[in-house]
Amino acid sequence: MLADIVQTGISAVEGMTFSSHTTCPACGGSLAGYDTKKKQFVHLISGNVQRTVFVSVKRFxxxxxxxxxxxxxxxxxxxxxGSVVIDLCIALSMTMPANRVASHLAAMGIFVNRMSCRLYIRNSSSNFVRNNARYIEANDIFGIHLPHSILSLSVLALNLSEGKHIREEDVLAACGFPSGQRTDMKHVISPEPWKIPLTRNSDEG
Structure with a gap:
């Protein structure tokens, strides 16, 4: 059940393209399309098989x-x-030593090597991560700390109507990024997403 919650949220971004930007962050000038980069979001484990979830990010x-x-x-x-995987590393480290985080991630079907786990946990005090603390704030579920961002993504995926796709602005809002703050969070966050059945809504909505 716990692994389902985590993987449902993380897998929801697979194949998405993030293409929104307004003005140049350096000077405020206008932007023109440049290219699109494919980036790995997470390595998932199923049995003895590992696969990588990719997203694409446009550059300007x-x-x-x-x-x-x-x-x-x-x-x-x-x-x-992806930031939610780092959030998960940090949340787990709140209740266990850093050297155990990687094995707990593997039990959830996520591969992050031990060295990377330690690095993300050690850097959790950086300004950017600290400013995102509301989304890393842990919820204690089944005795395991899960970050708010993972739960929010899971809710998005579970509430998605059949044939519909998650909007990039909703993913950004769930992950707590500044560009996502303009999105109405009421339909992104649920206080108890682990109680939602792991089935998709068949209504077209």
């Missing part, structure tokens, strides 16, 4: 200062996996 070129910048995306700066 500033017509004024020539800076190249990424669209708003669910990654912390200078990291190689």
């Amino acid at each position: 070129y500033c017509t004024k200062c020539h800076t190249i910048c990424y669209a708003d995306n669910p990654f912390y700066p200078d990291t190689r996996i």
Whole structure:
């Protein structure tokens, strides 16, 4: 059940393209499309098989200062996996030593090596992560700390109507990124997502 909650939320972003940006973060100038980068979001484990969930992130070129910048995306700066996975590492470290976090992640079907776990936990005091603390705030479920961001993504996935796709702004809002703060969070967050049956709504909505 716990692994289902975690993997449902994380898998929901598979194949998504993040393409939203307004002005250049360096000078405020107008942006033109540049290219799109494929980024790994998480490594999932099923039995003895490991697969990687990828997302795509558009890059822009500033017509004024020539800076190249990424669209708003669910990654912390200078990291190689999705922010919710890092949130999960940090949340688990609240109740267990860092060297046990990797094995607990594996039990949930997520692969992060021990060295990376220690690095993410050690850097959890960085300004960017600290400013996102509301989304890392842990909820104690089945005796395990889960971050708010994971639970919010799970709710998005479980409430999704058949044939519909999650919007990128909703993913950003669930992950707590500034660009997502304009999204109405009422339909993103549920206080008890672990009580929602693991089936999709068949209504077209």
